[in-house]
Amino acid sequence: MQTQPISTLAFMLVLLFLSPPRAAGARPSPDPLRSSCAQARYPALCVQTLSNFSNPAAKPLDLAQAAVKASLARTRALSAYLRTLKASSQGFDPRQQVAVSDCVQQIADSVSELSKTLNELQHLRDGAFQWQMSNAQTWTSAAITNGDTCISGFNTAGKIKLDLKRRVADVSMLTSNALYLINRLADSVTGKPRAKSGN
Template sequence: MSLPFSLFSLIFLFTSFSTSPYSAAVKTHNAPQDLVRSSCVHASYPNLCLRTLSSYAGPANTPRDLAQAAVKVSLARARKVSNYLNALSGLKTKRERVALSDCVEQISDSVDELSKTLSELKHLRGETFRWQMSNAQTWVSAALTNEDTCLDGFHEVESKVKDDVKRKITNVARVTSNALYMINRLDESRGRVKLGH
């Protein structure tokens, strides 16, 4: 008599614990992190991807959220670098000044392209999804090319400025590369993505 009762009590305790608000909250809380981890594992720069998207404050529950988050990270860093480049002064050689001038233009273009990409991702529609994804991929690829071109301009410049610029631009290029990966991933998951209106 006592055995079935204790078994029943254990089952009751187990089910009430597993369906408690606490455990539900834990599951919900971990879901975005699991998506970030599984999405970042094959990105160009997995550790950077994990670090930037795990600390991202907005929602990241779907591939679309992640793609937007990755583009936002890239855009924020590109804007920061753009401000840094515009504030640079005291360049000693003509070659430095030309490289900087070209780089300012390239990064400004990157900011524009990433802004357009973010806008496109925010307004995805089922009937135009493929065309919009093509636009997003083209713009992020162009932003990446601009960042590489900026670095190329400093190739023959030897100065502390070059090292600073190279470090900052390389960081932007890496998060942009990860953003492109997330957009490609979103494109591939087309059938499983819920599109907003």
């Protein structure tokens, strides 16, 4: 009468010892998008921005292009806002008028630099990859610096500076993530164009 429980217990112990390796092997693979964004300066924003590119086939080039597109769109919106602000800046003190005018030019430069970056990423060539990556990194870094310079032109605190600081910070976070993904692409073998075969 006592042998049956013992044999049942032994059988259950065998199953218990056999199950851990199987469970470990069945662990779900990490989300490729979250893995790509894990080391970004703003990882949550990175995942949110690139959520449309979360399929397993997304490559570093796809993600870098998407990040630059998002940054460029937000920078263009900021540029339009600044042009509107400049048009209504007659009531500002002279220093603020100069600061707004400088910001208009700096953010316009950022739009140009990010546009060039996106164009470079869309036309990568074998044999020029590292040079093109260097261009993209330089232009994207310059776009971030332009935002910092824009804000520093407002020496006094006030509603204009606080509003601009928030808008520029929003753009800078997107652009910082774009730069991270460009750097990641530069280090990625799969991001490089394939060399053409033949003579």
